[in-house]
Amino acid sequence: MRIFVTGGCGFIGSNFVRFLLREGKDVEVTNFDALTYAGNLENLAGVEEHPRYRFLKGSITDREAVDAALRTGFDIVYNFAAESHVDRSLYEPHVFLDTNVRGTAVLLEAALKAKVKRFVQISTDEVYGSLGSDGLFTETTPLKPSSPYSAAKAAADLWVLAYHHTFGADVVVTRSSNNYGPFQFPEKLVPLFISNAVDGNALPVYGDGRQVRDWLFVEDNCRAIELAGLRGRAGEVYNIGGRAERENLAVTKAILRAVGKPETLIQYVKDRPGHDRRYALDIAKIEGELGWKPAVAFEDGLKRTVEWYLGHREWWSRVKSGAYREYYAKHYGAAL
Ligand code: NAD
């Protein structure tokens, strides 16, 4: 089977590429990535020489590059490529529109032209908006995105699903909750707080820290995404969640315990504008149809993640230097 992965140098994409090649399946993987600030070839160290792996640098917004890359024929396209950080979408919303919406549209069109058999759009639970203290998002919950990031992801979902409805394109959409695990860029809560704690720096908790996310270990998501690509029904959406709702403060304290640092490092800072209060997913559909369920408990996944970051200080120190520092100063500067 010939697989085309976009955004394979980012967090989930690189875990997915490793997952496909590690499982010893009969797959060839082409990774097409623009290498933005979030894309890092080091995330695939050791994989580059794999005989069934190939890397192509390019943007999903570049019609010619995408056409050329897809020309050799593929069975499935998994579209991970995106601008993925909500906070950055406050500063540069149009980049999110361009990559997440136009890029997806260009890639889908090219995939259809190249007769790719299936297109899997990697999406997010954030497209549903925010929940109160009760209830779960199902796949039929109306979309009500809050940020430029989630609005762009929602638009891309609807675009892809419209191509199924109108043109019969074989597409599947996965909407997962918050992933955590190795190789996550340290701008997101879990790796930012682990790395800050290790360095004895403040952990900037937005608002009251009582927002709830449903945490999913990245390998569980990789398994679910692969299954959705292989056995999901065309035109369908699959929620992928960890059944591990936690308040941000609870996650923060668990990280401090795991790293062995005091809670005095917690620093409450101004809330994120438009901050969604709670996400939680109903995952009965993927459990019932595809037999998937999350396998890694949050406490185990967090322990593995903390151990990985402790063992890969060079990786995140390099990632946190350079351009990232400018973003950090702009975003947190006044408070920290
Ligand atoms: P990431 O920011 O770590 O990686 C994104 C990757 O996409 C990078 O390698 C980057 O270079 C690449 N990229 C960006 N623009 C591109 C372009 N125009 N053309 C080609 N490549 C481009 O993101 P992530 O956290 O791994 O998320 C991957 C996907 O999963 C995204 O679509 C995101 O919306 C979705 N998602 C993420 C989470 C999460 O918790 N991280 C949860 C649900 C859904």
Ligand code: DAU
């Ligand atoms: O739910 C899926 C989404 O999860 C994905 O679609 C996004 O790509 C991914 O980035 C993530 O979005 P969140 O905004 O939930 O993740 P983040 O790690 O940025 O924040 C998690 C929570 O922690 C959120 O309530 C905001 C809070 N937070 C985050 C940061 C970076 C803080 O309190 N302080 C921080 O410094």
